[in-house]
Amino acid sequence: METNNEEAAKKSLNFIEAFVEQDLKDKKNDGRIQTRFPPEPNGYLHIGHAKAICLDFGIARNYGGICNLRFDDTNPVKEDVEYVDSIQNDIQWLGYQWENVYYASDYFQQLWDLSIDLIQQGKAYIDEQSAETIAKQKGTPTVAGTESPYRNRPIAENLELFKKMNTGEIAEGAMVLRAKIDMASPNMHFRDPLMYRVITSHPHHRTGWTWKAYPMYDYAHGQSDYFEGVTHSLCTLEFEVHRPLYDWFIDQFKDSDYRPRQIEFNRLNLTYTVMSKRKMLQLVQEGLVSGWDDPRMPTICGLRRRGYSPEAIHSFIDKIGYTKFEAQNDVGLLEHAVRENLNKTATRVNAVLNPVKLIVTNYPEGKVEMMETGNNPEDESAGTREIPFTRELYIEREDFMEDAPKKFFRMTPGQEVRLKSAFIVKCTGCKKNENGLIEEIYCEYDELTKSGMPEASRKVKGTLHWVSASHAVKAEVRIYDRLFSIENPSADERDFRDLLNPDSLKVLTNCYVEPSLAKAKALDHFQFQRIGYFNVDPDSSAEKLIFNRTVSLKDSWAKEQNK
């Protein structure tokens, strides 16, 4: 979020920033900049919303304007307070604070009054045909619509019926208010768009049963912008065709030089996931994920639980930019962003996910030596800590091979390897059970090679992480991977449930972590050395430590093996 002046000068503007700067230069709207983030409280925010949030709040912040949060709560059937709280929480977690929080429902009276005006001007009428009939009369994109028989209803009658729409005297679905524009318009949205419908079945989460007639998006959204003084109304590409109607409504009511301007940008599409609210809701309701905050979900709360930091999300959104081109963003770039961020900030710790015992045969039994180790090689100020070294350790099973290929730089009989922050040891053999499974590995240490001593600088090819068997703490580690096994599940004709990655979650229950992790707090980030970035799951407790893998470290050995 911070950029120094030199960087800012070099950075090229995206097309929206360019518009904003031009408007500022032209002194439009008295040089005011005002944006809004207008979520509908009917679901949890996802990374696509984060892209919009960064733009809405970012433009305001960078150009000395303000950004309000406005809940577009015009459909009581779908909306709920549950979502209002989570939305506010997620925005703040991303590092933004709205100037005011508004609700479209705050404007129900104003919107009502304006539509009365419109009716009185003869520009709106009550239609009492069925939804199906109205849809049929709309025509198709290539065929003009036909006019409703109620289109020329007398003004007084319109007024009377409109009032009845709001008193409960008119049944849900029986009548609507439509703007009288042009049924033959090549833009479908101009074919007498609906302005109001009746909803009697659900109370509104804020206004209760006060209103029975509810305004529709095209009318409510633009006018809400206008009431608030929004100058730049930023939204995604699919609203492009709505813009002429947005402008039309503004023109009907505008009473000064001020006017809000709608600008559309491309939405965020991430590979290997779905972003539609409907599909995400199905994943949750059908138990295909553990909830909205399942670490595999692209929701803000899911990413947070997965171990993503706000900084990483900002950095990612910065990299993908804002254009009018419908993009497919590589989830690899998001993973890169979080690695880049966590590499600078995460404390390095030792954790053994798939343990096998390593016995240092020439190390005294019962002896405990405290080894000093750096918390973060990328950040001197992170300091150091001590970890216990003993005769019996755990290392990763994958770090040992009895018959190793030439390029295997880890533990194998006869080869020297470094135990990170401790000693150089030489493998002397192993013990296997009757099935050939390796039960113990043996090695001898060279006490002159203790970290920090001159002999420690000896060249050895491999360095392994380890924990002391008697000090290590048991932990559960959840290994998350991409939710879907194919790149673009939304474009696939198969049912999206069939495209889920069966290996998107692996739970490892037999992991050992160094003792310092016993006091880690929920959501704390760590790098498990040589493995990846992990954070503490909110369900973790002193009795049962639980870690989530945010993302693996790049693994050039795995790549080598796949050749």
Add this chain to the structure above:
RNA sequence: UGUCUUAUGGUGUAAUGGUAGCACUGCAGUUUCUGGAUCUGCCUGUCUAGGUUCGAAUCCUAGUAAGACAACCA
């Protein structure tokens, strides 16, 4: 036989009529007490055809391809 919009390496994004650059990915190397990170190098691109211009990724025309629009959703 509509309206609107878009098209730059595998992906994303710059170049605002004047040397097609950056990031991710991939590959090769350097370095390293993380096979991480770092550092270096390399591969790969202006949808097509015309036109305007001294000069076009950029402007114009036509094509091609893709997306949005026919909810009493937002």
